[in-house]
Amino acid sequence: MTDADRTTTRTTTTLHWGRYEVTARDGEVIALEPLAGDPDHSPIGPGMPRVNHAPYRIRQPMVRAGWLRNGPRRDAGGRGREPFVAVSWERALELAAGELRRVVADHGNSAIYGGSYGWGSAGRFHHPQSQIHRFLAMLGGYTASVNSYSQAAMEVVLPHVIGGGPDSLQERGPAWPQIAEHGELVISFGGLATKNAQVVPGGVGRHTQRRWQREAVAAGVRFVNVSPVRDDTDPELGARWIPLRPGTDTALMLALAHVLVTEDRHDEDFVTRCCTGFDRFRDYLLGGPDGQPKDPAWAEGITEVPAATIRELARDIAGHRTVVNLSWSIQRQDHGEQPYWAGIALAALSGSFGLPGGGPMSGLGISELGTRGHWRVAALPQPPNEVPDVIPVARIADLLLHPGATIDYDGRRLTFPDIRLVYWAGGNPFHHHQDLNRLVRAWQRPETVIVHDSWWNPLSRHADIVFPVATALERDDLALGRADVTLSALYRAVPPPRDVRTDYGVFSALAERLGFGDRFTEGRSEEDWVRELYDRTRARLRESGVDIPGFETFWREGSVELPPRPMNPDGGAFDLLRADPERHPLATPSGKVELFSSTVHGFGYPDCPGLPTWLEPAEWLGSPLAGRFPLHLVSNQPRTRLHSQYDGGDYSQAAKIAGREPLLMHPRDAHARGVRDGDVVRVFNDRGACLAGVRLSESVRPGVVVLATGAWYDPAPDGLDRHGNPNVLTRDAGTSRLAQGPSSGTTLVEVVPEEGEPPRVQAFDPPEVIPEAR
Incomplete structure (x- = not known):
């Protein structure tokens, strides 16, 4: 074929990390280029083409050989190790429909766990979480999860403290x-890492986070980065770095509050009129209940931040319009509710709570949060789920391992149902979850696991029935990112492979076999649904005084710009509370900021008292366990991908060291272990071990190593992860009985040089596939 015979097309699409022009040739995507006008585009997109047509792409339905041979069995033990059998769509659909019928008839709908996660697609129609939940609800219901791995502790504790929903602090x-106009100081616990500003749920038209930070600097705002990692802020901010021990943010916040109170620098007016429980909180700070004042000297012994630095920072906070920003990372640890509660308390005492450009904030450096409010695009309609059983999202391994067991959760007592079938579409639990060796054991318990995916990632390898589904580049859709103002058309750049369908296509076919096809589809094609979502979004915007063109115009032009939406559009803002707490109460029992919560206190949880409290983590550099595992592992968000998405892409692969995820390590720690830059090392503790490639950096506090999440789980027969997935090491336990969130940040490890030739990374090798017997 000559170049003249080849067909080249160009379309546009929106991904979680930005808008791109997509170039395809003869049915294959060959390039993604950021659209003009984005001042700080993400480099993740250009690395996608190779993955879209990779050898590990799943191109037809698959069934695990042992499951096909022996039928559904509990504790079968073959998931993740056995070959797969390629089957027809008819065969795969009949097998899946039959299993759903059997489990519902024999065990009830609560025996189905409907797994998904919110990052499966930037498009609003091809959003797998919406698709699977609609399907399973119409089947009669399913056991669902609540909260998120990112923010679980915050989502549960803050409604008790400041009222509102799980995003109430961000909103x-x-x-x-x-901040640029009125602020003077931003102190950020957990930093403001600009890598986290690459992605926005639902996509982003223009990345403006870095610009806003620089405008604040130009206006004279100063920054303080409280984190074990110096690079958690952009160097251009000139931030002061306070490298505390990981997991000790609460102790530092309490000591700062102690200085404000004992030096009479706290905002007495605000805590009297707008807060409840200040007397009890002050008594705790002064050492009344336990005889230990939470003063800077006490905190220095815990945090290793000098007492003089703590006093200086406290006075700086009191003397300036201050933002107390709380990164999402500081809650993903043992007692992760406490730093958020303590951060609210510190802001309440600071004198800036409710004033322009000051007060508490969460995730200020993440995507477009903190720049404007957000319009909401219409979603696929969801019928009620008739099954009342729910679990906190990070308790999936407990659910599978211990049916019938009970746990505390936010004042309730939850009982784990007996899960016989897991149905998962969107997301990768072998990325998000902790202690993957434990999860692998738990994953053998269900009788059947059904998965939708595009690639042979760890989730697909641990399934029984695998439906191959289209990628984001192979579907039409529409998108509007959170806090973004560009409503975008997502055009299909190339058709999916011949035997690949969309999630909607799979669920429609299953619903037809199960007797509710017409109810699921409502007689609409995929194109009809995209139009319907747009029309509903248009009507919703019109109610807010925003008029956008009809669908044909939108689809022809490719996007429509919306006006910026102000923050706090529905009231309940902290400035109104400060002005008149009687007329503008918060949605808490007292109507005020609850520095002491009678509700939480009444739950009687020893691991989450009724006011902000320092509770020693199960693992930290001050614990006896540090004698065996003297390095604290920070498993942060990756720079080169979104979670584990496109780990095989060019951008992610270029950052690997000897094909493995890089481990940041201070030169002093490396020298003590005979480790050099670029070496392959073994990172281990009692839970597991992985290999990683070392990158030496003085931006990491001594005693701390950093291994980003998202390297595809690649276990050797002995359980060693060959690729560098930190979740073989992290702790699978709830933050507390209140939120039961993930505590991955509470992890100690040791690092040694890997002896001999390291084993080859096999994360991207497809499993063995055998043809179905005829």
């Missing part, structure tokens, strides 16, 4: 325009 905290 009411200070925005960057206010």
Whole structure:
């Protein structure tokens, strides 16, 4: 074929990390280029083409050989190790429909766990979480999960402290325009890493986070980065680095509050009029209940931040309009509710709570949060789930391992149902979850696991029935990112492979076999649904005074720009509370900020008392376990991908060391272990071990190593992860009985040089596939 005979097409699409022009040739995507106008585009997109047509792409339905041979069995033990059998669509659909019928008839709908996670697609129609939940609800219901791996502790504790929903702090905290105009100091616990600003749920038209930060600097705002990692802020901010021990943020916050109170620098007016429980909180700070004042000297012994630095920072906070920003990372640890509660308390005492450009905020450096409010695009309609059983999302391994067991959760007592079938579409639990060796054991318990995916990632390898589904580049859709103003058309750049369908196509076919096809589809094609979602979004915007063109115009032009939406559009803002707490109460029992919560206190949880408290983590550098495992592992978000998505892409692969995820390590720690830059090392503790490639850096506090999440899980027969997935090491236990969130940040490890030739990374090798017997 000559170049003249080849067909080249160009379309546009929106991904979680930005808008791109997609070039395809003869049915294959060959390039993604950021659209003009994005001042800080993400480099993740250009690395996607190779993955879309990779050898590990799943191109027809598959069934695990042992499951096909022996039928559904509990504790079968073959998931993740056995070959797969390629089958027809008819065969795969009949097998899946039959299993759903059997489990519902024999065990009830609560025996189905409907797994998904919110990052499966930037498009609003091809959003797998919406698709699977609609399907399973119409089947009669399913056991669901609540909260998120990112913010579980915050999502549960903050409604008790400041009222509102799980995003109430992000929606009411200070925005960057206010900070630039009125603010003077931003102290960020957990930093403001600009890598986290690459991605926005639902996509982003223009990345503006870095620009707003720089405008704040130009306006004279100073920054303080409280984190074990110096690079958690952009160097251009000139932030002061306070490298505390990981997991000790609460102790530092309490000591700062102690200085404000004992030096009479706290905002007495605000805590009297707008807060409840200050007397009890002050008594705790002064050492009344336990005889230990939470003063800087006490905190220095825990955090290793000098007492003089703590006093200086406290006075700085009191003397300036201050934002107390709380990164999402600081809650993913043992007692992760406490730093958020303590951060609210510190902001309440600071004198800036409810004033323009000051007060508490969460995730200020993440995507477009903190720049504006967000419009909401219409979603696929969801019928009620008739099964009342839910689990906190990070308790999936407990659910599978211990049916019938009970746990505390936010004042309730939850009983784990007996899960016989897991149905998963969107997300990768072998990325998100902790202690993957434990999860692998738990994953053998269900009788059947059904998965939708595009690639042979760890989830697909641990399934029984695998439906191959289209990628984001192979579907039409529409997208509007959170806090973004560009409503985008997502055009299909190439058709999916011949035997690949969309999630909607799979669920429609299953619903037809199960007797509710017409109810699931409502007689609409995929194109009809995209139009319907747009029309509903248009009607919703019109109610808010925003008029956008009809669907044909939108689809022809490719996007429509919306006006910026102000923060706090529905009231309940902290400035109104400060002005008149009687007229503008918070949605808490007292109507005020609850520095002491009678509700939480009444739960009687020893691991989450009724006010912000320092509770020693199960693992930290001050614990006896540090004698065996003297390095604290920080498993942060990756720079080169979104979670584990496109780990095989060019951008992610270029950052690997000897094909493995890089481990940041301080030169002093490396020298003590005979480790050099570029070496392959073994990272281990009692839970597991993985290999990683070392990158030496003085931006990491001594005693701390950093291994980003998202390297595809690649276990050797002895359980060693060959690729560098930190979740073979992390602790699988709830933050507390209140939120039961993930505590991955509470992890100690040791690092040694890997002896001999390291084993080859096999994460991207497809499993053995055998043809179905005829």
